[in-house]
Amino acid sequence: MKIIQIGVGGFGASWLDIVMSSKEWEVVAIVDINEEVLKKSIEKYPSLEGKAYIFLKDCLKKVKADAILNVTPPNFHKETSIIALKEGLHVLVEKPLSDTLKNAEKIVEEAEKYKRKIMVSQNYRYNKIPRTIRKIVDEGEIGKISYCILNFQKGVRFSGFRVEMPFPLLIDMSIHHFDLSRYLLSKEPLSVYAESWNPYWSWFKGDACLNIIFDFQDDVHFNYSGSWVSFGKDTQWAGIWEIYGEKGTIIWDNYGVKKIFEGKEEIIEPIKLEREDRYLSLYEFYRSIVENREPETSGRDNLKSLNMVFKSLESIKKGKKINL
Ligand SMILES: NC(=O)c1ccc[n+]([C@@H]2O[C@H](COP(=O)([O-])OP(=O)(O)OC[C@H]3O[C@@H](n4cnc5c(N)ncnc54)[C@H](O)[C@@H]3O)[C@@H](O)[C@H]2O)c1
Incomplete structure (x- = not known):
């Protein structure tokens, strides 16, 4: 399946190593408002040349994908996840689902409205x-x-x-x-x-x-x-x-x-x-899409932790x- 990673600086840099090595996922684009971290990602993975975007909206106009992996800071999770859900993409988002309970509930509602998966990578x-x-x-x-x-x-x-x-x-x-x-x-x-x-x-x-x-x-x-x-x-x-x-x-x-x-x-x-930590949460996300079922740490379930x-x-x- 095709995935776009948004947020490739900070924790996103190690996430990129994980998705790039995945057998189930092909990284079709990376998105980050910081051009420096986009450059660093391309230096490390030259196959990403020409696949880097500053804004998710621009990226989605050009790139077809099944899902996004959202590793932006919590206050951006709502806006970016909903953009992807509306375009028909599934969303795997880093914890916390969002910066407020209300915003988190909104993401879950939108995912249910568009019948897309929203999963939080509670890797622990x-x-x-x-x-x-x-x-x-x-x-x-x-x-x-x-x-x-x-x-x-x-x-x-x-x-x-x-x-x-x-x-x-x-x-x-x-x-x-x-x-x-x-x-x-x-x-x-x-x-x-x-x-x-x-x-x-x-x-x-x-x-x-x-x-x-x-x-x-x-x-x-x-x-x-x-x-x-x-x-x-x-x-x-x-x-x-x-x-x-x-x-x-x-x-x-x-x-x-x-x-x-x-x-x-x-x-x-x-x-x-066979897999652990983020490798396993990424795989659970993939399996939930293939089997068309709720992921273990779905947004709906995660609201209880949040x-x-x-x-x-x-x-x-x-x-x-x-x-x-
Ligand atoms: N599971 C864990 O153990 C763990 C560890 C660290 C961080 N996290 C989570 O990962 C997420 C990111 O945290 P971080 O520490 O990497 O933050 P960070 O600020 O270091 O990095 C975030 C990246 O997202 C980019 N970004 C910000 N807003 C954006 C937007 N609107 N569109 C595109 N790119 C944008 C930034 O430029 C930066 O490269 C947070 O939700 C955090 O809680 C989880």
Whole structure:
């Protein structure tokens, strides 16, 4: 199938390597408002010469494609995705689906109106350890789950928009963890109570630390603790997960995944996957089109993860528990 990648700077540069190496996709054009990054992409992939555009609208007038891969910043996701949907293209978009819940809902509505796929590449869940944990949870190996704790700690010296924006951790990063929580627990969240703050040494303008409690279906409680300004032992990007069930606890940390029950520790061998991470999300997008079904992380599904972000924000601002 033919794909146009929009946004080839930043994270888009590594995305271009992925789509260029794909057996299922042919990159028929690249689009970016920054001519420098277009030039760099062509230097790396000379076959893209003559296929680079500054504006998506101009590109779509000349190029026939099945889909776009949207790796622009979140505030451009709505406008660019809807342009493509209206032209009959499917859309794979980087997280977050959009910069506001309202804009995200609009993208999903437009995709449904034009009967096109809209999928968010929530790459964290497309990895072998989360897939293994989900299988263990679904098969009831740790019994009924009561609570789950996630600890995310990093001291990341970003430059650019993240340093300036309000609530950088919540708005830019937590969607990965929230989407993982829905996936790993195989349940939906019902309410949230959230607090945020900015340590006095923080190099971010907005609050870089979070303490959040989500109540999920079936009386499952999820405690989220996150920081982007911690000095110490960094957790992995997915964070350190502890899932407590009646027949055992699953721990997923920087070193792998294990199950602990009554003092006995069992290292878990992750399931084998032929593809992982963005390679797998890109393949899931392709399969959903071929099989004409909803992708696993469709826009419609993703609204539930995004809702966790924006309802957390509401809780922080109002200082009270919010229903989702
Ligand atoms: N999944 C992950 O782990 C992960 C990691 C990093 C970034 N991201 C996501 O990827 C997206 C892009 O982030 P980034 O860090 O690469 O941003 P960035 O600002 O570094 O790069 C965005 C690129 O898009 C281009 N662009 C901006 N507006 C455009 C428009 N209207 N039309 C065409 N091109 C446009 C810019 O020129 C730039 O080259 C964001 O949604 C971000 O959250 C995801």
